[in-house]
Amino acid sequence: MKSIIVKKLLAATVGLSLAIPTMAIAADDTIKLGVAGAHSGDLASYGLPTVNAAKLVVADVNARGGINGKQVELLVEDDVCKPEVATNTATKLVSSGVHVVLGHICSGATKAALPIYKNAGVIVMSPSATNPELTQSGDYPNFFRTIASDDAQAKTQVDFALDNRNLKKIAVIHDKGDYGKGLAEFAKQFIEKSGNAEVVLFEGVTPGAVDYSAVVQKIKRSGADGVIYGGYHPEASKIVTQMRKKRIDIDFISGDGVKDDTFIKVAGKSAEGVYATGAKDNSSNPLYTAAIEAHKKTYGEDPGAFFDSAHAAAAALLNAVEKAGSTDTAAITNALQANDVATTVGNIHFDERGDAVGVGFAVYQVQNGQYVEVK
Amino acid sequence: MEYFIELLFSGLTRGAIYALIALGYTMVYGIIGLINFAHGEIYMIGAFTAFIVSTVLSILGFPLLAIIVLAGLAAAVWSSAYGYTVEKLAYKPLRHAPRLSPLISAIGMSIFLQNYVLLAQTSDFQPFPELIPEFDFMEPFVHIVGSSDMVILVVTTLMMVGLTLLIKFTRIGKAMRATSQDRKMAMLVGINVDRVISATFIVGSALAAVGGLLIASHIGQINFFIGFIAGIKAFTAAVLGGIGSIPGAVLGGVILGLTESFATGYVSSDYEDVFAFSLLVLILIFKPSGLLGKAEIQKV
Known part of the structure; x- marks a missing residue:
């Protein structure tokens, strides 16, 4: 069964890639939107929702009469999420005269493909590549994304700790795992870079230990006025409970590993006042619900991974082309940075590095046994 | 200095927690020379029983003291039933088998009980009610040692003393010592060895259940896996102190707890396990039978 699906997908991809050049020749006066990503292989489930999203957005735009009088045309190319394939994919898209590209899906493939687009002056926007370097290195002025980068959560925590809570001495604790330690290390970097606060303690705790009072005493001794914790809720609830039992009433800020109702249930009254960052909630956004409905109507099922950020990216790209009035790189870049656009992930524009402003994480606080967004 | 005392007490609390569970390991090993890997699971079942009973009783509006006593009793009885059954099912049929067979059987029992509770109770952490209240008279010292820490320290000491008295001065204790020295000889002088082992x-198991109640109340959360992690550390403590020796289990637990606490306090908690297990290796190199253990003489 699975192999039949894979074969059908392959056939569809091959069919599409064969069909596109002929179409491109037939209609020269179109806006060409490339869609590159993993459309077959192990990671196809990450890439195919983006194709669906692009198709929905393009169908919508074309039905409204296109952009500046031109119809939008999709060029779909598979990179199987492999850097070595992605360079070929990019070359192929560039040589078929693509104007803007939605993709790639995986960070590694994106990084490999970007120099080719950069040389050709093509704007690229990824719905899913989260590697911080892609925007922060400054190497790729043609790159944008509608998803928060890996370190965005730590950035949100540190900004909140320094600006809203005015913390000066922060203890950064983690659970030694990939997720927790990664988050904690980013937080430490951001605190040190800011220069407004210092990291007075940076420690890993052993998950599952029966008692964390020694580390809690160490936090107290460090003179910290706040804790940033990278890890999951079982350890967080033990540490918070023991802190409160020892009458240490300093801020406790954590991430989406703790923004879970089990944390509140287990930590009980000690959970009150704890801060945790978590993904922004889109469910009240009418564009988001409309996009989900449209997907269900067209494809008969719920959309897959990165559908909402891909939908937003396609909309933002086409909106920028429309605002720019041309497919000139500098004009599109300006339009992306200058104009707020309403998308499935909220109202966004892009900063000078290419990260979307308005997506990513919000800070929540436990109030009366519930996580409430801190405005 | 105050920091030192704070670390000392957090080490003692941790050590007492290890010791509470280690007592069960060391007792069983002392009598039949088996490392009962399912002991951690008995502790976990005790914690779950106490959790269920105390939740029901607090809904019915019982006073706190009654809840603690009844939940403790229920947990002790229920865990003992499990301990007894595990011995009859998994260890007794293998009593004359090579030493490795009951060990494997114990590991099997441990996995079985974990998964049984996982299926019956879900894998989520459950909030354990705070059964040990915060005593008012502890308030001035609360930054050093909390009420539940104090209760755990006192109960562990009482249990160690009580167990020592039981083994030294009672009839069943005498039978236990005889069985531990020479099982065949004990049978010949008319001791019902099966009954002695069951009693052990x-x-x-009852001790583990009381430990389960106290520790879960101290930590505030339980799930099916707590017995495994605590069991490994408690087993280490028992080996450190000399497995088979009751004061040894407590001494081993306290040394392990203090090592971890001071390693966290003065070096880094990233290395607490490194220090704890390095100490274990060092002690076993110089005293292979543990601190208070008797050197095992090969009987021919």
Whole structure:
């Protein structure tokens, strides 16, 4: 069964890639939107929702009469999420005269493909590549994304700790795992870079230990006025409970590993006042619900991974082309940075590095046994 | 200096927690020379029983003291039933088998009980009610040692003393010592060895259940896996102190707890396990039978 699906997908991809050049020749006066990503292989489930999203957005735009009088045309190319394939994919898209590209899906493939687009002056926007370097290195002025980068959560925590809570001495604790330690290390970097606060303690705790009072005493001794914790809720609830039992009433800020109702249930009254960052909630956004409905109507099922950020990216790209009035790189870049656009992930524009402003994480606080967004 | 005392007490609390569970390991090993890997699971079942009973009783509006006593009793009885059954099912049929067979059987029992509770109770952490209240008279010292820490320290000491008295001065204690020295000879002088072994499992399981109640109340959360992690550390403590020796289990637990606490306090908590297990290796190199253990003489 699975192999039949894979074969059908392959056939569809091959069919599409064969069909596109002929179409491109037939209609020269179109806006060409490339869609590159993993459309077959192990990671196809990450890439195919983006194709669906692009198709929905393009169908919508074309039905409204296109952009500046031109119809939008999709060029779909598979990179199987492999850097070595992605360079070929990019070359192929560039040589078929693509104007803007939605993709790639995986960070590694994106990084490999970007120099080719950069040389050709093509704007690229990824719905899913989260590697911080892609925007922060400054190497790729043609790159944008509608998803928060890996370190965005730590950035949100540190900004909140320094600006809203005015913390000066922060203890950064983690659970030694990939997720927790990664988050904690980013937080430490951001605190040190800011220069407004210092990291007075940076420690890993052993998950599952029966008692964390020694580390809690160490936090107290460090003179910290706040804790940033990278890890999951079982350890967080033990540490918070023991802190409160020892009458240490300093801020406790954590991430989406703790923004879970089990944390509140287990930590009980000690959970009150704890801060945790978590993904922004889109469910009240009418564009988001409309996009989900449209997907269900067209494809008969719920959309897959990165559908909402891909939908937003396609909309933002086409909106920028429309605002720019041309497919000139500098004009599109300006339009992306200058104009707020309403998308499935909220109202966004892009900063000078290419990260979307308005997506990513919000800070929540436990109030009366519930996580409430801190405005 | 105050920091030192704070670390000392957090080490003692941790050590007492290890010791509470280690007592059960060491008792069973002392009598039948088996490392009962399912002991951690008995402790976990005790914690779950106490959790269920105390939740029901607090809904019915019982006073706190009654809840603690009844939940403790229920947990002790229920865990003892499990301990007794595990011995009858998994260890007794293998009593004359090579030493490795009951060990494997114990590991199997441990996995079985974990998964049984996982299926019956879900894998989520459950909030354990705070059964040990915060005593008012502890308030001035609360930054050093909390009420539940104090209760755990006192109960562990009482249990160690009580167990020592039981083994030294009672009839069943004498029978236990005889069985531990030479099982065949004990049978020949008319001791019902099966009953002695059952009694050992019952007492050990009851201790684990009381430990489960106290520790879960101290930590505030339980799930099916707590027994495994605590069991590994408790087993280490028992080996450190000399497995088979009751004061040894407590001494081993306290040394392990203090090592971890001071390693965290003065070096880094990233290395607490490194220090704890390095100490274990060092002690076993110089004293292979543990601190208070008797050197095992090969009987021919």
